[in-house]
Amino acid sequence: MGDVSPTIRRLSIPEFTINTPVLVDIYIEAMEYDKAIRDTRVEVWRRNSQNPGFTAVAALMDDQVVGIAYGFNGSPNHWWQHQLRRGLRQQGGPTEEEIQLIQNYFEVAEVHVQPGFQGHGIGRKMMHELLKDNASGHAILSTPEVDGEANPAFSLYRSLGFTDFLRHFKFDGDQRDFAVLITPLPLGER
Numbered sequence: 001m002g003d004v005s006p007t008i009r010r011l012s013i014p015e016f017t018i019n020t021p022v023l024v025d026i027y028i029e030a031m032e033y034d035k036a037i038r039d040t041r042v043e044v045w046r047r048n049s050q051n052p053g054f055t056a057v058a059a060l061m062d063d064q065v066v067g068i069a070y071g072f073n074g075s076p077n078h079w080w081q082h083q084l085r086r087g088l089r090q091q092g093g094p095t096e097e098e099i100q101l102i103q104n105y106f107e108v109a110e111v112h113v114q115p116g117f118q119g120h121g122i123g124r125k126m127m128h129e130l131l132k133d134n135a136s137g138h139a140i141l142s143t144p145e146v147d148g149e150a151n152p153a154f155s156l157y158r159s160l161g162f163t164d165f166l167r168h169f170k171f172d173g174d175q176r177d178f179a180v181l182i183t184p185l186p187l188g189e190r
């Protein structure tokens, strides 16, 4: 595959909720998860679309969805922020700066490109569209730790300016280590 020119565009909440099963399939394939999680994830993603600040971006090739990215405003009522606060306490925080940061951020919840379409700039374009004109001061996301940060996700986030917020963090209910990364908004140009 040479240059690919997908259409990158925002999805309205109805478009997102109608198409959630197809979008979750991209996530399951990209992350190599078991298909058995499909229905629960569809439910969670649809619930996420009700959060304030919800923004979703899809990548389309010939009307086929090949990528999805979405997020929403962070909130002290969200499980995820409770987890971040626990992580900060574990490392001796939170500092004043960290307290400020987690009062005004956009959570990038998911970014996935269908295998076969990865490595052609689609993830980068979706991230730019997702975070464009965002009113939050920062964007925060998590990604599974990998040796030497040697995967497309880490490379993409680093090149967009994301730096360490928490490392080797274990979310409740997940055995894996995660990196939680943060960047000021707007994203730097590249």
Ligand SMILES: CC(C)(COP(=O)(O)OP(=O)(O)OC[C@H]1O[C@@H](n2cnc3c(N)ncnc32)[C@H](O)[C@@H]1OP(=O)(O)O)[C@@H](O)C(=O)NCCC(=O)NCCS
Binding pocket: 030, 031, 111, 112, 113, 114, 117, 118, 119, 120, 121, 122, 123, 124, 125, 142, 143, 144, 150, 151, 152, 153, 155, 156, 159
């Ligand atoms: C992570 C992901 C969303 C990135 O999207 P993508 O379209 O493949 O990435 P892009 O082509 O936009 O590349 C962005 C950067 O990632 C890096 N990258 C891309 N493919 C790579 C590869 N195969 N190996 C290492 N780095 C790679 C490069 O640094 C690239 O920067 P460049 O444009 O300057 O070359 C996508 O690869 C994916 O869905 N992966 C599996 C699921 C996943 O890990 N999701 C994120 C979980 S937090």
